[in-house]
Amino acid sequence: MYICNLHSFFMSFKIFNGSTCGKLTDSICNLLDISKGDCTVERFADGEIKIKINEHVRDKVVFIIQSITSTKTNSVNDSLMELYLMIRTMKRASAQKVIVIIPYFGYSRQDRKTEPRVPISASDIAMMLETAGADRVVSLELHCGQIQGFFRDIPCDNIYTSCLLADALIKDQQLKNIDLSNMVVVSPDAGGVSRARSFKQMLSIAGVETDFAIIVKERDTHGQLNNMNLVGNVQQKDIIIVDDICDTAGTLLKAIDELKTYGANKIYACITHPVFSSTAIEKINNNKNIEKMYVTDTIEMKKQDEFNIIHQVSSAELISKVIHIFVNGGSLNSLFISELPIQTI
Structure with a gap:
């Protein structure tokens, strides 16, 4: 278990996940020795996504962990819409801050125009997440580091693996x-x-x-x-x-x-x-x-x-350290110079 000095902060932050990162989020919460936030993701009869946060988040720092990818039951677009609605739900529920952790940033391969009249999808997704109300975005191994610059008013951190x-x-x-x-x-x-x-x-x-x-x-x-x-x-x-x-x-x-x-x-x-x-x-x-x-x-x-x-x-320990740094006011620079234990031979 990755022991963190987090219990004094327990009442001020919560970790939630969408349908793409359930196992990963469970591992992260186990490493941090905290309970995962209670959230229900369902579908209406016509396929529309229904989000319900089953606990209060007023004045809390909320971490949402969701990869923008397909699953057995979801398309890439379903995962993206889930994330968008979760952010909006947290903001309407008066969360103090919403930090979005996107282990895999879907749509990142369309990061520039390679021919006329095509979208720069990575930029458009960044705009979408900002508009939803995300206060910070963290991703693992972005396809292109310059995607960080597509976020105009909030920080975006690219964590290398x-x-x-x-x-x-x-x-x-x-x-x-x-x-x-x-x-x-x-x-x-x-x-x-x-x-x-x-x-x-x-x-x-x-x-x-x-x-x-x-x-x-x-x-x-x-x-x-x-x-x-x-x-x-x-x-x-x-x-x-x-x-x-x-x-x-x-x-x-x-x-x-x-x-x-x-x-x-x-x-x-x-x-x-x-x-x-x-x-x-x-x-x-x-x-x-x-x-x-x-x-x-x-x-x-x-x-x-x-x-x-x-x-x-597993990337759970790496993401756990990211959350620990945010909660305790540390610097992500320690991750870029690799504090993870690589065993010397």
Whole structure:
């Protein structure tokens, strides 16, 4: 249990969740040793969302934890509308402050105009959350860090997950399941270079020095992937592909095939957000060139028994520390310099 000095603050803040982060929120509340807020999310007969907060929140600081993603019963849009209505309900119930924690920020991939007459959806969602009355937004591993700038009047914090995934690799190394002495960290595209470098830095802090490589994508005028070019040496090396999202797994598996043509040995993947749309899980499990995939629980797993090579890493402790910092008036800078225990080998 992550023991926090929170009992003196218990009467002043509460943690609620929507339908996408129930298990994660339970783990967070257990770590903080507090009870989860009582909230009911239901549907009217026509599918409209009905929110009911079953306890008073007047003058309290309210944390709402909700990923903008699909579930077995909800679409991405349902999850977003749930979040919007929960924020509005809290504000109408006279909550002192509403801090929204979005482990996975859906719509973040549309962060710029790539062709005429298309939305910048990430900016529009930011505007929507501000209009709803959110006082602060926190997300894990935003697809693009500049999304923070789409929030004009409230802070938006981007919490990196490199420390979580690097720690998982270190622990597997200690269990003799992985040899980190011959590793190359690979970014599957130019946009993810800073993310992959951060991961490489986390390994370096733990005493593991790795090389670095980038896969550069070439697309046609319609945005279709034409070619992949590797910058860096991976021949006879073990690989760690680092990315933020795995949706259909198409880009990941193409990157794996490309690395194999350049002579890579064992290939591992560290992905923050396991969206896993369509047949992604089946394709990953059937691919013989990937040894293991590490993901976080920003999105709840749907079919745990099918995850033969996928290992889920909990983000509950990281989010618990974020909440602890907000409640006690600390600085998030401690998270950016990685206070999480990465075990040195």
